[in-house]
Amino acid sequence: MVRRFFVVVAAVVAAAALLTAPAQATGRGGYLALGDSVAFGYRPNAGADYLNAANFRGYAENYAALRGLRLANASCPGETTGSMLTPGAPSNGCENGYRLAFPLHASYPGTQVAYAVDYLRAHPDTRLVTLTIGANDMFLCQRTTPDQCTGASFDAALAQVSRNLEATLAAVRGHYRGDLVLVSYYSLDYRDQAQVKQVKALDAALAKVTRRYHGRIADGFTAFRLASLRAGGDPCAAGLLIKLPAGGCDVHPSAAGHLALTAALALAAH
Template identity: 75%
Template sequence: MRFRTFLASTAIAVTLTGLATAPADAGVRHGGGYLALGDSVAFGYRPGAVTPVSDYLNAANFRGYAENYAALRGLRVANASCPGETTGSMLKAGAQSNGCENSVGSPVGYRTTFPLHVTYAGTQIDYATRYLRTHQDTKLVTLNIGANDMFVCQATTPDQCTGPDFQAALNRMSRNVATILGAVRAHYRGDVVLMSYYSLDYRDPVQVKQVQAIDAALTQVTRRYHGKIADGFTAFRLASLRTGGDPCAAGLLIKLPAGGCDVHPTAAGHRVLTAALALAR
């Protein structure tokens, strides 16, 4: 086990070194298209506590693992992700999201207020299928979705998604992801890579178990559709070893002015996820 951890750590370290030495816009963009789908992690979102309002008026101010990887490989990225997207809202307009098109108890969401990286009407999966039909040179599709399903579950169930409601939410998420990947595969036979979720604190066994359950469910569905897994969970864990398993202290999560960290990755955190994506391919 220790030897496998050493090998994984070494692979990620080598990949990160390559990322650090590559220029921000490395590669001429002739390598084909890259469609990034997902939520706020895929979007590169930063919370309002550390971000000027003016930054939200231009989505180019937000850069995450998708933009990093596209620059590294010379791909043209179309990042359709939306902060707060759930698996349900990705498929059906008006479905409950966690801040994309609407929020729990509110019709207001990110997409109703600020621009996304790409502009489209309808759902994210509608955009994805249109893109794949019209971009035959697409080389990669990534998906990062599911966590917001659990946040909605926490906000709308009596047990805050800690009992049977958690498994019900997992099952619903899995069915939706199967529909999403089925729609992608109807138009595309190339690489599909799921970015698995990281833990906010690897010292917390309860949270770690929940994240692992989410990732396991997502992985199972992705494998059914011949997809690959970018292991964000392990990448963050290894990058947090020097701080005892605390991604916040390791600088992987955005620090908040009032103390603690937000759930979203820093630029360093996104470099770790980019390394995980590079290793998956």
């Protein structure tokens, strides 16, 4: 574990250099990023920044610059495994919110999966597809179930997430045989064992489906845990989550948090 920690730290330091370096050449192939607000690089309370998607930068942009890949980031804040697959499926603020008011990194009229299929057909030089999805399904479950997604409803939501992800990856693999990487979720507080247990269960379910489709896992959970050790397992205190003006942290990664996810992706991708 100690050795892995220093490998992750080294990758983070290497990735940090790209934030101040000029963009590299983009002749090395395409990179398609799919998912939710984490993949999007979303920041809350961003004001006028919402009007230009280029103001949002996360692990996908970091990794594309690091490897010199041409990025198409189709992610949408609030996307669920259902809404990225099926028109009209419930989201947590993507189709019925963010997409109506603000631009995405990539413009498309239908679902993320439909865009992904079209992109992969049109770009046979695509070298990497990444995905971060599923947390918004659980947030919806928390808000809409009597047990607030702590009992049987959690298991049911997890099963639905797995089914939706399987359909998504089947569609992707129908047109793509290259590197496929799931960037797993992190805990908001590694000292909270109940919350950690739920995140680990979600990550495990997502990883199981991803491996079935010959994908690899970028271990965002461990990257955040190791990077938050200096703060006793608190990612907020460690600066990995976006600070809120009134105190505490939002659920989204800060620039440092995205560097940790970039490092995890660098370790998983070829």
